[in-house]
Amino acid sequence: MSGGYCNQVAWIDLSSKSVYTKPLDGEIKERYIGGRGFITRWLMDMVPPSVQPFDPGNALIFATGPLTGTNVPTSSRIEIGAVAPETGIFSSGSAGGSFGTKLKRAGFDALVITGRSEKPVYIIVRDNHVEIKDARRYWGRDVFETDRAIKADHRDSRLSMACIGQAGENEVLITTIMIDRVRAAGRGGLGAVMGNKRLKAIAVYGSGSVPIHAPEPFWNACEIIREAAVKQFFVKRWENGTYGNLTRYQGVGALTSYNSRKTTFEYIDRISATHYNENYRVGRRACVSCPMPCWTTFVIQSGEFKGFFGEETTATTFKEMGARCGLHEMDAILKAHSDLNRYGLDTISTPAVIAFAMECYEEGVITKEDTGGLELTWGNRHAVIPLIEQIAGNKGFGAQLARGVRICAQTWGEKTMKYALHVKGLETVGTDPRGQPSWGLGYATSSRGACHMRAYANYESGINNAPGGMDEKTMIRISGTTEIGKRFSTTGKGKAGAFLEDMNAFGDSLGICKLMSRAELGLPESLVDVLNYATGADYDTEGLYRVGERISNLERIANLQRGITPADDTLPERYLHEPVPEGPAAGQVCDLEPMLNEYYETRDWDRADGYPSTHKLNELKLDRMGKDIE
Numbered sequence: 296m297s298g299g300y301c302n303q304v305a306w307i308d309l310s311s312k313s314v315y316t317k318p319l320d321g322e323i324k325e326r327y328i329g330g331r332g333f334i335t336r337w338l339m340d341m342v343p344p345s346v347q348p349f350d351p352g353n354a355l356i357f358a359t360g361p362l363t364g365t366n367v368p369t370s371s372r373i374e375i376g377a378v379a380p381e382t383g384i385f386s387s388g389s390a391g392g393s394f395g396t397k398l399k400r401a402g403f404d405a406l407v408i409t410g411r412s413e414k415p416v417y418i419i420v421r422d423n424h425v426e427i428k429d430a431r432r433y434w435g436r437d438v439f440e441t442d443r444a445i446k447a448d449h450r451d452s453r454l455s456m457a458c459i460g461q462a463g464e465n466e467v468l469i470t471t472i473m474i475d476r477v478r479a480a481g482r483g484g485l486g487a488v489m490g491n492k493r494l495k496a497i498a499v500y501g502s503g504s505v506p507i508h509a510p511e512p513f514w515n516a517c518e519i520i521r522e523a524a525v526k527q528f529f530v531k532r533w534e535n536g537t538y539g540n541l542t543r544y545q546g547v548g549a550l551t552s553y554n555s556r557k558t559t560f561e562y563i564d565r566i567s568a569t570h571y572n573e574n575y576r577v578g579r580r581a582c583v584s585c586p587m588p589c590w591t592t593f594v595i596q597s598g599e600f601k602g603f604f605g606e607e608t609t610a611t612t613f614k615e616m617g618a619r620c621g622l623h624e625m626d627a628i629l630k631a632h633s634d635l636n637r638y639g640l641d642t643i644s645t646p647a648v649i650a651f652a653m654e655c656y657e658e659g660v661i662t663k664e665d666t667g668g669l670e671l672t673w674g675n676r677h678a679v680i681p682l683i684e685q686i687a688g689n690k691g692f693g694a695q696l697a698r699g700v701r702i703c704a705q706t707w708g709e710k711t712m713k714y715a716l717h718v719k720g721l722e723t724v725g726t727d728p729r730g731q732p733s734w735g736l737g738y739a740t741s742s743r744g745a746c747h748m749r750a751y752a753n754y755e756s757g758i759n760n761a762p763g764g765m766d767e768k769t770m771i772r773i774s775g776t777t778e779i780g781k782r783f784s785t786t787g788k789g790k791a792g793a794f795l796e797d798m799n800a801f802g803d804s805l806g807i808c809k810l811m812s813r814a815e816l817g818l819p820e821s822l823v824d825v826l827n828y829a830t831g832a833d834y835d836t837e838g839l840y841r842v843g844e845r846i847s848n849l850e851r852i853a854n855l856q857r858g859i860t861p862a863d864d865t866l867p868e869r870y871l872h873e874p875v876p877e878g879p880a881a882g883q884v885c886d887l888e889p890m891l892n893e894y895y896e897t898r899d900w901d902r903a904d905g906y907p908s909t910h911k912l913n914e915l916k917l918d919r920m921g922k923d924i925e
């Protein structure tokens with residue numbers, strides 16, 4: 296392949312402070328493409344199940360795809376992966392901003408980081424050069440300060456930064472790695488892996504460009520995707536940012552409120568897109584190369600936080616920090632969300648564990664004595680904001696929550712298990728699968744725990760081209776039926792779930808954003824051209840889809856080797872057995888079993904031991920140990 300890749304990976308050992316570069320071998324490119332595919336392959340090869348997340352042998356990997364840093368819309372993505380301390384299994388996640396683009400322009404496809412430094416360090420990457428430097432003066436600073444200080448010290452505002460805040464330094468298990476201040480990746484606690492390695496930041500700038508095999512047809516193909524993406528999604532859907540979805544979740548009874556005691560929020564008008572846009576929003580932001588600015592900036596105009604400016608408002612802001620915790624004062628939600636980014640805390644898992652603790656407090660399982668005097672009542676801003684600081688500092692009552700929902704529930708006793716909303720140790724997002732069942736299947740089968748982004752199903756969002764929905768032709772293509780558009784039908788959803796997981800697995804490997812890599816845009820077909828023009832490869836649709844399937848299956852084998860069993864492909868008790876008490880989804884539970892059966896059948900996985908069949912492994916050129924075979 297003559298384009299798309301830099302053909303250079305930096306291997307960095309923080310224990311010995313050594314850096315060496317190696318070329319990318321052709322086979323890994325062909326079989327795994329890049330990003331998430333590379334990460335899964337390298338983790339399988341380098342980090343056996345005996346290596347624990349906080350062992351120096353755990354590898355923290357930053358990997359781009361062949362489209363990262365090119366003209367393809369949304370192609371700024373960097374994928375970050377490691378064995379995650381919160382879950383004990385592989386986790387990887389994708390972030391935008393400009394880090395991926397600049398890493399490619401600096402001449403690197405990936406950074407593979409092992410070992411542990413004795414003293415805090417940071418890494419600086421510039422045009423084909425990698426250096427490990429002393430970070431003691433940055434240790435203890437938050438994400439925003441670190442970003443500012445490293446740029447100032449290098450007199451270079453062009454640097455893109457991946458860094459951790461105090462939460463990562465303190466090895467809090469619900470941390471992410473922050474990119475360019477407010478983009479994040481690494482659910483399951485990858486920020487803590489970075490902190491454990493005493494790696495404060497990676498700063499990157501490159502002045503080169505990504506080689507393209509056939510520039511002219513490539514640019515034309517990019518333009519076709521750009522037009523389709525903007526027309527279909529930006530114009531129709533993202534005008535209100537991703538937070539415009541809140542009212543839709545409310546409308547179908549899928550908005551997690553009060554830790555999923557309810558699935559509608561009575562204060563929806565106070566956290567709606569309309570209220571935010573009219574009273575707080577001051578600007579829109581996009582990642583590099585993206586024509587669809589889906590996040591926004593704000594200023595708080597009055598009250599306790601008057602004059603406070605913040606970035607990165609998304610659906611997560613209002614779903615997780617708002618309805619999930621019963622908080623409806625928008626200024627407090629915005630301040631709290633901004634604090635999560637500042638400390639480098641996971642913006643899903645942290646509100647999730649706070650909401651869980653609130654329910655335990657209401658039920659009397661924990662009391663004011665346990666919380667160090669905090670009144671942990673629903674929506675209490677005076678408890679939530681100080682608690683976030685405690686969690687980041689791993690101190691006080693916050694030190695308990697810093698371990699995530701699963702460990703808290705194990706510690707606080709059997710009674711709390713039913714309030715603990717996690718799968719495989721990772722907290723669910725604030726979309727309740729009793730109102731939107733496809734997300735329930737996605738939580739149950741996602742390879743990194745309860746993640747909505749592995750399948751990112753949107754076929755229940757509204758049929759016949761309703762905003763955010765999937766058209767009938769696409770439904771048939773991914774599942775063979777339009778039944779999947781009916782929310783409470785289970786037919787076809789297992790098949791659709793597997794298709795979308797595989798599609799997103801290669802999307803995460805190409806280096807593009809999930810808000811664009813969608814089946815409705817004709818994926819995987821529409822990406823075959825840009826990939827082939829960029830790289831000089833000759834993938835066909837089937838081949839590209841097969842790469843995604845290979846990655847999904849390899850992640851599966853990795854999970855089985857780390858102790859996951861089919862019994863873990865399930866949902867929290869509340870979603871399965873507690874009917875929704877009110878609203879549009881009243882009386883519903885998530886009917887997981889039929890969807891799961893169809894999913895296993897589609898995957899050709901054994902229901903008893905969870906492994907792919909021999910036939911499937913042969914098709915994917917993998918063996919049962921997860922090694923590549925001819």
Ligand code: SF4
Binds near residue numbers: 391581585
């Ligand atoms: S759609 Fe949003 S998250 Fe995705 S690349 Fe564009 S701005 Fe970034």
